[in-house]
Amino acid sequence: MAMFRWWVSWALALVIAAGSTALVVKSAAFPDRSWADLAGTAAARIHRAAAAGWSTASASRPPDRNPERPFPGDSVQAPPTTYTLRAAFEPDTHRIRGEETVEWNQPLPNPVHFYLYPQGAGGIHIRGVRRDGQSLSFHTQGEQLTVDAPGEGPRRLTIDFVTDIPTASSRYGDLDGVWVLSYWYPILAARDGRGWIAPPEGKGFGEPYVVDTANYRVTWTAPAGMTWYASAPATSDAPGPDGRTTLTMEGQHLRHFALVGSARYQNTTLDLPGGPRVHLGLLDPGHQSRIEATATRAVNTYRARFGKLPYSDVALVETPSGSTFAQELPNLALIDVDLWNGLMPEQDADHWTAHELAHLWWYNAVGDYEGLTPWLDEGLADFSAYLYQESRYGPTAYDEAMNRLATWFKEGRSYSPGDPGSPLPSAALGATDRPYADFDTEWQYYVLEYLRPVLMYRDLRRSMGDDRFFRWLRTLYEQHLGRVVTAAQWRESLKAAAPDQTERADLWLDAPNEDLVRRLDDAGDLRFGRPGP
Numbered sequence: 354m355a356m357f358r359w360w361v362s363w364a365l366a367l368v369i370a371a372g373s374t375a376l377v378v379k380s381a382a383f384p385d386r387s388w389a390d391l392a393g394t395a396a397a398r399i400h401r402a403a404a405a406g407w408s409t410a411s412a413s414r415p416p417d418r419n420p421e422r423p424f425p426g427d428s429v430q431a432p433p434t435t436y437t438l439r440a441a442f443e444p445d446t447h448r449i450r451g452e453e454t455v456e457w458n459q460p461l462p463n464p465v466h467f468y469l470y471p472q473g474a475g476g477i478h479i480r481g482v483r484r485d486g487q488s489l490s491f492h493t494q495g496e497q498l499t500v501d502a503p504g505e506g507p508r509r510l511t512i513d514f515v516t517d518i519p520t521a522s523s524r525y526g527d528l529d530g531v532w533v534l535s536y537w538y539p540i541l542a543a544r545d546g547r548g549w550i551a552p553p554e555g556k557g558f559g560e561p562y563v564v565d566t567a568n569y570r571v572t573w574t575a576p577a578g579m580t581w582y583a584s585a586p587a588t589s590d591a592p593g594p595d596g597r598t599t600l601t602m603e604g605q606h607l608r609h610f611a612l613v614g615s616a617r618y619q620n621t622t623l624d625l626p627g628g629p630r631v632h633l634g635l636l637d638p639g640h641q642s643r644i645e646a647t648a649t650r651a652v653n654t655y656r657a658r659f660g661k662l663p664y665s666d667v668a669l670v671e672t673p674s675g676s677t678f679a680q681e682l683p684n685l686a687l688i689d690v691d692l693w694n695g696l697m698p699e700q701d702a703d704h705w706t707a708h709e710l711a712h713l714w715w716y717n718a719v720g721d722y723e724g725l726t727p728w729l730d731e732g733l734a735d736f737s738a739y740l741y742q743e744s745r746y747g748p749t750a751y752d753e754a755m756n757r758l759a760t761w762f763k764e765g766r767s768y769s770p771g772d773p774g775s776p777l778p779s780a781a782l783g784a785t786d787r788p789y790a791d792f793d794t795e796w797q798y799y800v801l802e803y804l805r806p807v808l809m810y811r812d813l814r815r816s817m818g819d820d821r822f823f824r825w826l827r828t829l830y831e832q833h834l835g836r837v838v839t840a841a842q843w844r845e846s847l848k849a850a851a852p853d854q855t856e857r858a859d860l861w862l863d864a865p866n867e868d869l870v871r872r873l874d875d876a877g878d879l880r881f882g883r884p885g886p
């Protein structure tokens with residue numbers, strides 16, 4: 354029996370606020386914040402960027418800040434871009450065969466750039482590129498596809514591709530019969546005021562991705578008998594004569610389009626009053642009551658605090674033992690089954706489930722270029738998970754968690770899920786508002802992009818008071834729903850809501866870590882003026 358899920362199609366009622374074009378000048382507190390340091394790391398990438406014809410946006414903000422010019426990473430793409438994907442999933446050969454038509458609605462510079470994210474054991478092989486039946490020449494290099502599309506042709510391209518699927522415990526691949534398929538097709542590159550944005554190279558941790566929101570219509574053919582969870586609900590499910598089933602899925606304003614499928618899933622549905630419908634894909638049915646309790650409280654807390662999700666259906670799925678710990682994909686939250694099995698004693702399943710569900714608001718509904726501003730989605734998602742704790746376990750639990758995190762931060766302790774609270778090898782970590790490319794280690798990434806923003810939101814909340822603080826977060830959410838929010842827009846939003854808080858936020862985002870630590874008193878409050886010794 355086919356077990357494809359019939360997700361009810363739902364008309365999206367997105368209110369897309371016009372993105373702010375106002376630019377925020379860098380922190381007054383740190384006018385020369387590490388431009389020189391960053392220039393070093395930027396220089397190492399310039400040859401790569403220049404050789405490939407990318408913008409150097411992934412490096413950092415340029416020293417020649419010009420208020421007339423958008424910051425690197427400020428998207429200039431006019432939405433929506435539309436993808437029509439027809440794909441056949443072939444587990445026997447570990448391949449996806451696909452045809453993709455991408456349409457956009459403004460002229461693009463030639464050549465047109467695409468991202469080919471899966472590298473290493475997997476990879477996207479381009480078989481051909483067409484424009485209205487005419488073959489176009491193209492070139493692939495690493496994660497980059499460039500298509501020569503000269504002249505005023507139609508604003509659409511069709512790409513034939515074959516994607517290899519590795520057997521891997523990674524973000525992309527097959528492990529023990531569970532297929533996590535993300536970034537499996539060519540993605541039209543994002544652009545800022547300087548050109549096509551180069552995605553940073555992956556380093557084995559975090560998310561080095563840069564992706565614009567788009568509309569999707571996906572026709573997916575796969576062997577019958579598998580349960581699929583995807584970034585959009587299915588609108589039809591047609592069994593074929595050959596033991597295969599074809600599923601059609603449609604979604605608007607999606608970060609990208611991912612699927613997770615297996616014949617092993619036990620599916621159950623959590624229908625929350627006020628939405629969304631949460632589809633639970635369980636590998637261990639014994640986890641159901643705990644996962645439902647966390648998901649119910651987390652989703653209800655976030656909806657009340659930030660606003661309603663513009664999606665009818667989302668999914669929370671378990672991944673096999675030994676897979677990537679936990680991760681967010683569009684309308685999908687993934688959790689390693691071992692987290693709930695208690696096989697990762699230092700890793701809190703309740704917290705990280707709430708964290709991944711919070712990404713439905715921050716990353717998914719309100720996106721950011723993760724490769725350029727990891728602190729933006731990770732900081733908000735992780736702080737949200739503590740709001741969930743507060744809602745479920747009470748204000749004392751929230752205060753205790755925040756005091757513990759402030760102590761770890763001041764004492765230079767790790768926030769990485771694998772070794773929380775263990776001493777860090779260095780205190781010289783730099784600042785928070787910086788791109789993925791500037792990070793060398795996972796522990797540095799977790800301290801600066803997760804822990805420090807969590808403490809920033811705690812500090813802003815105390816300083817602003819709950820009414821003003823949550824009104825600001827609701828406004829930030831509403832204004833950027835269905836789009837990408839940049840660091841400049843985040844700062845502008847805070848300035849509009851609470852101009853008296855910008856200096857505080859600038860310190861949290863821009864100050865060197867040792868300096869920030871010296872400014873925190875015993876209660877974790879930020880002291881202004883000259884930092885202590």
Ligand SMILES: [Zn+2]
Pocket residue numbers: 681708709712730731734
């Ligand atoms: Zn996260």
